[in-house]
Amino acid sequence: MKKLTLALLVVAALNSGIIFCQKTTNNGTSGTMQISLSAEPSSKESELLPGLKNPPKVGTKAEFTYVPKNGLENVKDVKGLVYIYANYTWKLDDIEITQKGAVYACSYQIPKDCAFLAFKFYANTSEGIISDTNQDQGYIFTTVDSENQKIPGSNVAWGTFRNSNFNTDFGQYFREFSASDEASEFWVKKEIQEHPENFPRFVETYFQIAKIRKPEQFDTIAHVLARQFLNTYTDLTEDQYAKMYNLYAFDLKDEKRADSLREVLLKRFPKGRTAQLKSFQIASQVTDHSAKVKQFEAFLKKYPITELEGGQPFFYRTIYNFLLEDYFNNEEYDKLKTLLPQLNFANLIEGYHFTISKAYHYKAVPFPVLNELSQAIIAELLAKLDDASYVQGIYLSPQQALNNAQEQLNRKLRVQMRISAELNKPSEVIKYGDYLSSEAKYTDSELNEIYIKALLQEHKEVTQQLEVAAANQALTPELKELLKETYTVKKGTDAGFDSYLNSFKNKGLKDRIQSDLIDEESPELIFEVQKGKEVRIPSEDKIIVLDFWANWCAPCKKSFPAMQQLVENYQNDKTVAFYFINTSETSKDYKEVTASYFKKYHLDTMTVLFDKKTENAQRNTKTFSKFASLFNSSGIPRKVIIKDGKIRFTSEGYSGNPDELKDEMNAVIDMLKSEN
Known part of the structure; x- marks a missing residue:
């Protein structure tokens, strides 16, 4: 009898005034939407996330490679998240992610009851959070078990995650893309067909779809289906009864039925x-x-x-x-x-x-x-x-x-x-x-003074703590004097203290630079002067600093005053050379515009060269395109520092802080010089 009642309920849900979504076929007739989730999917490697088997299998550890894009190409400390749908419940989890050169090695243990995965990559930057969801197409997958069978819940997840009416629940994973309401309805109904026994676990999703699809008929549809649902399922959990209560109380405004359900909840779950x-x-x-x-x-x-x-x-x-x-x-x-x-x-x-x-x-x-x-x-x-x-x-x-x-x-x-x-x-x-996190230690000058004074009271050495505080630019005047005293005692004189203090200014920066250094073979440095003569820059026995820029790029030109100061600081250093490479121009007179700009702002100490055009190309990107391919980004300004024919450092963009830029360039150059 229960099976018959359940069958009747499913029929009611599938034919409750909301039609299956249709699409027009090539011959103009209507046909049922094609289903991309096959019952027995074949396994192949994902093109989006190399190494990930598609469809992924539950209970296995997914290991794959993420190639940064969509703004994350040169951002450090990229992280990964995954939205999962397991046991008809949405969860958010972290993935293990480790940088390996220009890409990231990722792994995630897929739960045994996981029906759906949606990966998201992001990084916190000075300009806010930058995220990548595959250009709004998503890194999304439905899963299978060891027998290659779909996991219950996959249809519901597939139908709702991609719909903008539900997208606010997922941190705006999609910005513009949205599956249609008809498609969402189709997939939810498909779940009812395939797993009617699980209907109580996603019934509220069905009602959400019904309200969106047929708002004028929703009251009638919901009353009929809710009545049959409650008559069919008599062993609901408290949460499931509560969802039906919310339906009656807030969606249908049916106080009588809502009060009746509330009494059921109080009686069946007296401590719920x-x-x-x-x-x-x-x-x-x-x-x-x-x-x-x-x-x-x-x-x-x-x-x-x-x-x-x-x-x-x-x-x-x-x-x-x-x-x-x-x-x-x-x-x-x-x-x-x-x-x-x-x-x-x-x-x-x-x-x-x-x-x-x-x-x-x-x-x-x-x-x-x-x-x-x-x-x-x-x-x-x-x-x-x-x-x-x-x-x-x-x-x-x-x-x-x-x-x-x-x-x-x-x-x-x-x-x-x-x-x-x-x-x-x-x-x-x-x-x-000592319980403070490593990121929080020695960053507050007042707290540094309290902590270091306590160390002194306990007769502990404080030089290291003072130096770390100095590196974080978090010394009070009293701590600065204390550091000077320790320096004088050690050296026998205070001569050179200012240089010593300044040496800590960029210690944190130097630590970051050290981790950011790379060792990639550089493309040939082939450019041209304003009159068109080709120039080849030898990169042996010198540290070469390339600054790729364009006349249309405002951040590029805003960084020039700081870069000019660097050029002047190193003008007598024959081991370092700066070149400002004009690239990616769209106008025909970009060389004349460049000459005029450099003359107007007295940038005559800066050596300007021009990227060449390949045959039939609209822009002068012949050499820069090779660098862009290496870094998976064509963004400018792009700084590239080369030593002995190897790319050792690169950065993209400009923060607007000239001191920060100069400190970064100086730190890289000093570090590369110290390798000799």
Whole structure:
């Protein structure tokens, strides 16, 4: 009987006033949309991500190569994400990604229940986040099992991920592309046909599609189908019942049916989310503060966080914040510390802000008391750093959530260091300073002074810490004098201190440059002068700096004043030569325009050469195109530094900071010189 009822429900869903999408065939007749997800797909290597088998198999480790493009070609520290659809639930995960020269080696362990994968590559830059989703076409795949059978859920994922009506859930993965609503309907209905037993797990998606496709008929369609659905499936989970409740309460505005379902939820799941929410709402309406405290305390006893299944509902956060502040303000510190183990990392961060940080700022609580409470909360924070409480939905990946958590922890550690310093507890200052992440250490001049003074109080050597702080340009005047004292003691004189101090200015930059150095064979450097005579630049026994630019490129010309200063600084150095290569021009008179521009702005110390044109070419890119091919980018300005016929360094673009550009070029040149 159940199978018959289920069959009737599926028929109802498939014929509920929303037709299968159609397309016109070559002969003008209508036919069913062709399905690209075959039942027995053949495996081949992906052209987009070399090494990745397509379709990918669940339970295996996918290993593939990513070739940066779409703005990521010369960006450092590219990262990778993957949206997955597993067990009819969307998740966001990280992929392992390691730079190997100009490409990235990637790997990802595909979960056994994963039906769909969508990879995304991105990097944080000074201009914001740059991401690559294959020029809006996506790096998307449906998966198969060991028998080459599709995984349940693949149709739903394929039909919804590519539709702009759902795309806001996926961080705007697609900017302009969108599958049609008809296509989404087709794939969702196909999932119903193939896996009717799983219909409860994606029924809300069906209703979303129905509302989009037939808004004028939605009320009728939804009422009929929802009634049959609830009659057919009598063993739904609380979450599935809750989704049907939301349908009646918010989409259909059917209060009677919604109230009926709410009663079902309360009866079947007496300690579930609906019951919790009801109790929370009752407690929240209490106006007397003391009575509300008791209500919230009773709530936590009735619904202990340790018995909670799934993610933490929003109202637990509200309750914890209320109680923490109450205990703190009323000096019930023992009750506050007893509550701490219940809180997740995100709760603790928020609680710390509204209690410890606030009290420290206003000096409202004696420092010894504040110190004890702060350390108690930080101990919990350190223990729960990786509890993923910042992973909410599919907005942050596990690694992104951990990075966010570490950043939040750093802020609280800085407060604790200041509290410990106020109490003259140097060992505590050092202890909590050492918990700072490597990215956060020695970047705050005030904190550096607190930390280094604590080291001195504990009779520890501080020269290294002073030098790191100097490299980060984070020395207070007092620390600068201290560094000078240590230098003078070591050298016997303060002569040369300024040069010594400046040597640290670009230490961080030099570390980055060292990791960015490459060793690629350079194309021949064949250009021409203004009158057309060919010039070949020998690259042996010299460091050659090429600056590829064009008259139409504003950032190129904005970088010229800084580059001119570099040219003048090295004009007596016969081991270094600068050439400014005009390329990629679109106008016919680009040589005359170039000469006029350099004369107008007195750039006569800069040697200008012109790229040549290949036969029948519109632009002068003969040599530059070879470099562009190596770097997978034709963007300019492009700096290329060559030594002994090998490309050793390259950079694209201009940040607008002339000092940064000069520091970078000087650091590369000095580093290459030191190799001799």
